[in-house]
Amino acid sequence: MATEILMPALSPTMEEGTLAKWLVKEGDTVSSGDILAEIETDKATMEFEAVDEGVVGKIVVPEGTEGVKVNEVIAILVEEGEDVPEAAAAPAARDEAPIEDTPAKAPAAVAAPAAPVADATPDWDADVEVKQTTVREALRDAMAEEMRRDEDVFLMGEEVAEYQGAYKISQGLLDEFGAKRVIDTPITEHGFAGIGVGAAFGGLKPIVEFMTFNFAMQAIDHIINSAAKTLYMSGGQMGAPMVFRGPNGAAARVGAQHSQDYAAWYMQIPGLKVVMPYSAADAKGLMKTAIRDPNPVIFLENEILYGKSFDVPVMDDFTIPFGKAKIERAGDDVTIVSFGIGMTYALAAAEKLAEDGINAEVINLRSLRPMDTATILASVRKTNRCVTVEEGWPQGSVGGYISGVIMQEAFDYLDAPVITCTGKDVPMPYAANLEKHALLTADEVVDACKQVTYR
Amino acid sequence: MPPKKAAAKPNVSAEELLGHYREMLLIRRFEEKAGQLYGMGLIGGFCHLYIGQEAVVVGLEAAAEDGDKRITSYRDHGHMLACGMDPKGIMAELTGREGGFSKGKGGSMHMFSKEKHFYGGHGIVGAQVPLGAGLAFSDKYKGNDHVTFTYFGDGAANQGQVYETYNMAELWDLPVVFVIENNQYAMGTSVQRSTKSPSLWERGAAYGIPGEEVDGMNVLAVKEAGKRAVAHCRAGKGPYILEVKTYRYRGHSMSDPAKYRTREEVQKMRDERDPIEQIREMLLTGKHASDDDLKAIDKEIKAIVNEAAEFSKDSPEPALDELWTDIYATEIPQEA
Numbered sequence: 188m189a190t191e192i193l194m195p196a197l198s199p200t201m202e203e204g205t206l207a208k209w210l211v212k213e214g215d216t217v218s219s220g221d222i223l224a225e226i227e228t229d230k231a232t233m234e235f236e237a238v239d240e241g242v243v244g245k246i247v248v249p250e251g252t253e254g255v256k257v258n259e260v261i262a263i264l265v266e267e268g269e270d271v272p273e274a275a276a277a278p279a280a281r282d283e284a285p286i287e288d289t290p291a292k293a294p295a296a297v298a299a300p301a302a303p304v305a306d307a308t309p310d311w312d313a314d315v316e317v318k319q320t321t322v323r324e325a326l327r328d329a330m331a332e333e334m335r336r337d338e339d340v341f342l343m344g345e346e347v348a349e350y351q352g353a354y355k356i357s358q359g360l361l362d363e364f365g366a367k368r369v370i371d372t373p374i375t376e377h378g379f380a381g382i383g384v385g386a387a388f389g390g391l392k393p394i395v396e397f398m399t400f401n402f403a404m405q406a407i408d409h410i411i412n413s414a415a416k417t418l419y420m421s422g423g424q425m426g427a428p429m430v431f432r433g434p435n436g437a438a439a440r441v442g443a444q445h446s447q448d449y450a451a452w453y454m455q456i457p458g459l460k461v462v463m464p465y466s467a468a469d470a471k472g473l474m475k476t477a478i479r480d481p482n483p484v485i486f487l488e489n490e491i492l493y494g495k496s497f498d499v500p501v502m503d504d505f506t507i508p509f510g511k512a513k514i515e516r517a518g519d520d521v522t523i524v525s526f527g528i529g530m531t532y533a534l535a536a537a538e539k540l541a542e543d544g545i546n547a548e549v550i551n552l553r554s555l556r557p558m559d560t561a562t563i564l565a566s567v568r569k570t571n572r573c574v575t576v577e578e579g580w581p582q583g584s585v586g587g588y589i590s591g592v593i594m595q596e597a598f599d600y601l602d603a604p605v606i607t608c609t610g611k612d613v614p615m616p617y618a619a620n621l622e623k624h625a626l627l628t629a630d631e632v633v634d635a636c637k638q639v640t641y642r
Numbered sequence: 643m644p645p646k647k648a649a650a651k652p653n654v655s656a657e658e659l660l661g662h663y664r665e666m667l668l669i670r671r672f673e674e675k676a677g678q679l680y681g682m683g684l685i686g687g688f689c690h691l692y693i694g695q696e697a698v699v700v701g702l703e704a705a706a707e708d709g710d711k712r713i714t715s716y717r718d719h720g721h722m723l724a725c726g727m728d729p730k731g732i733m734a735e736l737t738g739r740e741g742g743f744s745k746g747k748g749g750s751m752h753m754f755s756k757e758k759h760f761y762g763g764h765g766i767v768g769a770q771v772p773l774g775a776g777l778a779f780s781d782k783y784k785g786n787d788h789v790t791f792t793y794f795g796d797g798a799a800n801q802g803q804v805y806e807t808y809n810m811a812e813l814w815d816l817p818v819v820f821v822i823e824n825n826q827y828a829m830g831t832s833v834q835r836s837t838k839s840p841s842l843w844e845r846g847a848a849y850g851i852p853g854e855e856v857d858g859m860n861v862l863a864v865k866e867a868g869k870r871a872v873a874h875c876r877a878g879k880g881p882y883i884l885e886v887k888t889y890r891y892r893g894h895s896m897s898d899p900a901k902y903r904t905r906e907e908v909q910k911m912r913d914e915r916d917p918i919e920q921i922r923e924m925l926l927t928g929k930h931a932s933d934d935d936l937k938a939i940d941k942e943i944k945a946i947v948n949e950a951a952e953f954s955k956d957s958p959e960p961a962l963d964e965l966w967t968d969i970y971a972t973e974i975p976q977e978a
Binding site for chain 2: 219235238258391422426482
């Protein structure tokens with residue numbers, strides 16, 4: 188049976204090429220792997236090999252021909268003693284494309300916005316006893332509770348075991364759970380993050396601690412390419428149920444390489460969930476949810492908040508769902524949206540604004556992906572003004588995203604442009620006065636709120 | 643490229659030889675067909691063929707047991723066929739169709755099979771190395787005696803994360819066989835042009851990991867070395883390195899002009915060292931099979947490959963709403 192040899196596509200973008208040279212002639216016997224011809228594209232000259240075996244019955248396109256379309260018949264292969272079929276002997280360009288080009292429809296860019304509904308249920312019932320707890324203790328308690336609950340949960344990272352944690356977050360865990368489940372790693376972020384992801388593929392639920400998220404940049408390929416994308420790439424067969432956690436953002440006087448807020452970076456990635464707690468209750472409830480979540484979770488802590496105390500409910504199993512913001516302070520005049528350490532500026536600004544008779548509503552987002560935009564939009568419909576607050580840089584910021592959402596979904600409710608309060612657009616300096624100047628201040632938030640309320 | 647140790651001539655049955663012949667031939671014919679479908683525009687993007695390297699995965703799979711895991715790079719079609727994944731599902735993934743192993747969402751470089759313990763298919767050079775050690779970590783943690791085969795190339799062997807992984811794998815005695823498929827070219831750069839320490843397995847000595855060089859064109863030599871490596875891991879002695887010297891006949895990917903080596907070099911390898919021809923020769927001279935027996939196998943393999951190709955063309959493109967699925971899991975997937 189005669190086999191048509193077609194002009195091959197030698198790259199994903201090739202549409203036509205030059206048949207530079209035939210390396211076989213009519214009557215030659217070829218077997219698979221033999222080089223038939225040299226094909227020239229705009230990028231390179233490449234050799235073209237036989238797939239089938241047989242005798243070259245007819246060379247349809249002579250060498251030196253330019254503009255030969257991909258999939259055009261260039262030669263006919265026949266079996267020993269067979270004639271070339273008549274119809275195949277003349278060159279004919281093939282018109283039909285082999286694959287239908289079906290453009291994927293993008294979701295409608297602007298849907299008529301339904302009225303957003305904020306879920307205002309409290310994190311715990313009013314009659315539950317609370318205990319003053321530091322963020323540090325809350326994180327440790329959450330991990331310990333989940334490790335007691337599930338044998339497959341383990342903690343790995345630098346200094347998490349014998350040193351009891353570089354910031355003492357894992358204090359006591361080695362004693363309770365032993366070296367099998369609380370594992371000191373060498374200083375090798377790229378490597379141990381990859382091992383953690385592999386362990387999650389293998390059915391475990393790792394908590395990978397980065398001494399700070401600055402060092403996670405060494406491991407970001409595994410966080411994004413290996414952990415976040417595998418569920419999708421495997422058609423849902425396997426993923427990485429795990430937590431990457433550690434302090435994020437500026438500490439104090441540690442300079443540019445140790446003082447970056449990664450919230451906006453990770454928030455962009457489909458496949459990741461991203462949370463950034465403010466209070467000890469946030470830290471505990473979100474950490475327990477993060478460990479149980481079947482997806483990779485980025486858990487952004489803050490060194491300055493570790494020692495701060497908050498009320499934490501005394502409950503057997505206290506969790507906070509992802510994607511549920513908390514209105515920390517109700518108000519009608521302006522909406523302030525923040526998360527993590529940004530909340531300290533937001534709440535301090537709200538106090539000062541109250542002295543001037545401006546009632547700010549302060550929203551603590553807690554999770555950035557998924558983000559509770561319903562609570563933001565419902566509040567903006569009420570106050571008609573919004574200021575966002577974060578320590579990260581301005582370009583590509585979390586606040587920039589929020590202001591985009593508000594413009595697309597609540598434009599008609601705005602009485603002033605949204606203002607995004609961010610850290611200054613500079614690497615963090617060391618000098619005390621400069622560092623203070625690079626960070627956000629509550630006064631800047633106050634000014635922004637006065638600007639949008641025209642006071 | 644003579645191997646350092648002369649390959650032992652083990653007693654091997656006709657069944658085993660025929661099995662290896664069949665498996666290697668399936669990979670070769672499958673890859674040739676994939677190349678053809680690529681040329682026809684049915685397969686898009688990158689497509690890295692395994693032709694010439696068949697003895698590596700076939701030999702090592704012969705040393706594996708049920709429950710063992712495997713993970714590799716983007717040159718992964720051979721690994722999937724060798725561990726028993728259905729050729730139809732692989733080819734349909736290459737054509738980006740619903741019937742593919744990843745429902746068409748992964749492509750040539752990103753395929754997985756929980757059922758066969760195949761953990762990808764990874765597109766970032768070297769990333770599969772710590773992931774493979776992590777899989778081995780999970781087995782050690784659970785207290786079973788499974789082993790993970792972690793494959794990577796001579797190019798990946800220069801990535802820093804490989805050595806970070808060596809360090810921890812030996813420190814924690816992880817049951818992982820590091821298989822360096824040294825096909826001598828990292829894309830277009832030969833090993834000689836990328837390192838002054840070209841004996842890649844010996845780098846394990848810096849971490850205390852034993853290993854050896856293996857003739858990767860000889861499936862029996864690969865199998866024997868694989869058994870030694872696996873025995874070491876299963877005995878709880880930690881990782882083992884196999885540097886398998888092999889050769890890829892085709893370009894790095896389909897769009898490789900192959901100007902970094904001569905046509906004669908490739909031809910010489912095909913003529914003198916071809917892994918399939920070697921077994922064919924053994925089968926015929928040992929009177930384990932007749933020419934007709936082998937022709938029958940060839941025909942059978944061709945039918946399997948043609949069926950896979952037809953399936954990959956007939957399987958529909960994924961439904962558009964597939965775009966939005968499998969981004970987040972709602973429950974923890976259970977181990978197969």
